Amino acid sequence: MKSAIDGLFASLKNQFRGDLLRPLDDDYASAGAVWNAMVARSPGLIARCADVRDVQSVVRAAAAEGVLTAIRCGGHSLAGFSTCDGGLVIDLSRLRQVSVDDENHRGRFAGGSLLGSIDAATQPQGFAFPSGVISHTGASGLVLGGGFGWLTRLHGLSCDNVGGFTVVLADGSIVRASATENPDLFWALRGGGGNFGVVTEFEVKLHPLRSVVLGAGLCVDDDIAGIVRHWRDFMPEAPDRLKWNVNLRIAPDSENVPAEVRGRPVASEFVIWIGDPDEGRPYLDHIFSLGRPVAVTRRIVPYLDLQRSADNEFPHGRRYYTKSGYFKSLDDRSIEQMVQALASVPSPATLIELAYLGGAAARVAAAETAFGDRTSPFVINLIANWSDAAEDATNIAWVRNLFQELRPAMTPGVYVNFMSGDEDDRVPEAYRERWDRLVEVKSHYDPNNFFRLNQNIPPRKTGKQ
Numbered sequence: 496m497k498s499a500i501d502g503l504f505a506s507l508k509n510q511f512r513g514d515l516l517r518p519l520d521d522d523y524a525s526a527g528a529v530w531n532a533m534v535a536r537s538p539g540l541i542a543r544c545a546d547v548r549d550v551q552s553v554v555r556a557a558a559a560e561g562v563l564t565a566i567r568c569g570g571h572s573l574a575g576f577s578t579c580d581g582g583l584v585i586d587l588s589r590l591r592q593v594s595v596d597d598e599n600h601r602g603r604f605a606g607g608s609l610l611g612s613i614d615a616a617t618q619p620q621g622f623a624f625p626s627g628v629i630s631h632t633g634a635s636g637l638v639l640g641g642g643f644g645w646l647t648r649l650h651g652l653s654c655d656n657v658g659g660f661t662v663v664l665a666d667g668s669i670v671r672a673s674a675t676e677n678p679d680l681f682w683a684l685r686g687g688g689g690n691f692g693v694v695t696e697f698e699v700k701l702h703p704l705r706s707v708v709l710g711a712g713l714c715v716d717d718d719i720a721g722i723v724r725h726w727r728d729f730m731p732e733a734p735d736r737l738k739w740n741v742n743l744r745i746a747p748d749s750e751n752v753p754a755e756v757r758g759r760p761v762a763s764e765f766v767i768w769i770g771d772p773d774e775g776r777p778y779l780d781h782i783f784s785l786g787r788p789v790a791v792t793r794r795i796v797p798y799l800d801l802q803r804s805a806d807n808e809f810p811h812g813r814r815y816y817t818k819s820g821y822f823k824s825l826d827d828r829s830i831e832q833m834v835q836a837l838a839s840v841p842s843p844a845t846l847i848e849l850a851y852l853g854g855a856a857a858r859v860a861a862a863e864t865a866f867g868d869r870t871s872p873f874v875i876n877l878i879a880n881w882s883d884a885a886e887d888a889t890n891i892a893w894v895r896n897l898f899q900e901l902r903p904a905m906t907p908g909v910y911v912n913f914m915s916g917d918e919d920d921r922v923p924e925a926y927r928e929r930w931d932r933l934v935e936v937k938s939h940y941d942p943n944n945f946f947r948l949n950q951n952i953p954p955r956k957t958g959k960q
């Protein structure tokens with residue numbers, strides 16, 4: 496009997512201009528790989544689109560055949576939503592065109608772009624798009640979920656910098672969403688993830704920027720908890736041009752780390768100043784006067800280098816598991832719990848990431864976009880990173896245990912892009928008072944829940960879930 500995937504392949508093969516890859520094809524294995532080896536799957540068909548018409552035909556055909564469909568931009572979904580077993584992957588990796596309108600400080604990028612594709616096109620013209628901190632991350636997944644990184648405090652979330660989307664809907668039609676065209680969809684796409692359609696183009700604001708001041712240092716022993724407390728107390732008053740992140744981790748065995756610190760728990764500080772270096776100097780002086788940091792460096796770095804600087808810490812093909820949440824205020828007990836957990840972390844590559852949002856992101860009104868909570872500025876992300884499948888259970892248990900300890904002090908809510916695949920029950924928590932409106936928009940634009948491999952917002956009346 497012909498399977499739905501065979502039917503899909505047959506209906507596409509004479510019209511599809513990109514590549515249709517099935518499990519026995521040469522390119523299938525490399526095309527099918529996603530970033531997180533923990534969520535590796537075997538799709539029945541990978542449709543690598545050559546253009547927007549391909550996206551339309553494959554969406555139409557898959558909807559008609561009722562085939563489970565994943566959409567893939569960069570393939571960095573921690574939860575594994577950009578692949579599936581036996582179904583279809585719509586692979587957008589050939590759609591990475593980026594254009595810059597330098598007069599109007601605007602840009603456009605296609606739905607398969609990586610953060611690095613955007614930076615590579617905008618930086619030669621002296622512009623930056625506020626995105627995330629690892630250049631091999633896909634831009635679509637990141638922006639549709641919200642998107643934060645080094646420029647968030649100064650310029651807002653990535654989704655706050657989008658002026659329009661071009662979207663292929665579940666029936667294969669194309670619509671635009673902006674403040675004046677389909678404004679409900681425009682609202683939902685800014686934080687509501689991949690629930691509504693395949694975004695084939697983003698029109699965005701760009702900001703003049705060529706370089707930043709980057710300071711880094713490591714704190715050990717009692718200074719670890721001390722520096723987190725200082726950071727917590729300092730950030731609410733910090734200027735928007737300052738971004739100070741702290742990662743609790745095991746110091747790597749690297750030549751930048753003093754030999755006596757390697758392999759020990761540390762608080763690894765990254766401080767970015769965006770603007771005139773002289774104006775930023777007093778802030779960096781202050782931060783590095785706290786405690787007794789070692790391996791302190793301060794330099795001006797091209798923005799492109801900053802964006803690529805941590806790429807190797809999160810390579811493709813390792814095993815990752817994450818849990819995340821917000822704090823309105825961070826209490827001493829939670830800080831102690833994190834520091835204590837570091838002593839028993841199973842993998843030296845694992846991080847407890849601490850970031851403070853606030854700034855421009857917090858000044859956007861709650862109802863303006865679908866993005867979750869903007870009022871809880873402290874974001875914590877526990878990200879376990881290891882390579883051996885035999886160590887899955889230990890690493891997952893470490894993250895879950897620490898999360899359980901911290902959870903009572905957290906504010907309800909979670910950033911959808913930092914969720915793992917076993918957290919379906921937290922999706923309403925992520926959107927809270929925006930949930931009903933999101934369900935309304937979903938019910939209108941995707942009533943059969945064709946786009947369901949995501950932090951799913953089920954439509955009101957649905958045929959397939």
Ligand SMILES: Cc1cc2nc3c(=O)[nH]c(=O)nc-3n(C[C@H](O)[C@H](O)[C@H](O)COP(=O)(O)OP(=O)(O)OC[C@H]3O[C@@H](n4cnc5c(N)ncnc54)[C@H](O)[C@@H]3O)c2cc1C
Nearest residue numbers: 568569570571572577606627628633635636637643689694
């Ligand atoms: C190494 C690493 C670093 C990260 N750093 C940051 C960071 O600094 N800041 C931050 O905010 N987040 C960060 N994240 C989280 C990141 O935002 C999410 O993992 C995001 O989903 C990645 O996007 P992607 O396009 O690679 O995802 P994919 O895995 O390709 O897709 C993820 C989801 O988006 C949907 N989707 C993808 N493309 C489209 C499209 N064109 N139209 C509609 N739906 C689409 C998919 O259906 C899927 O549900 C990071 C993740 C990783 C793995």
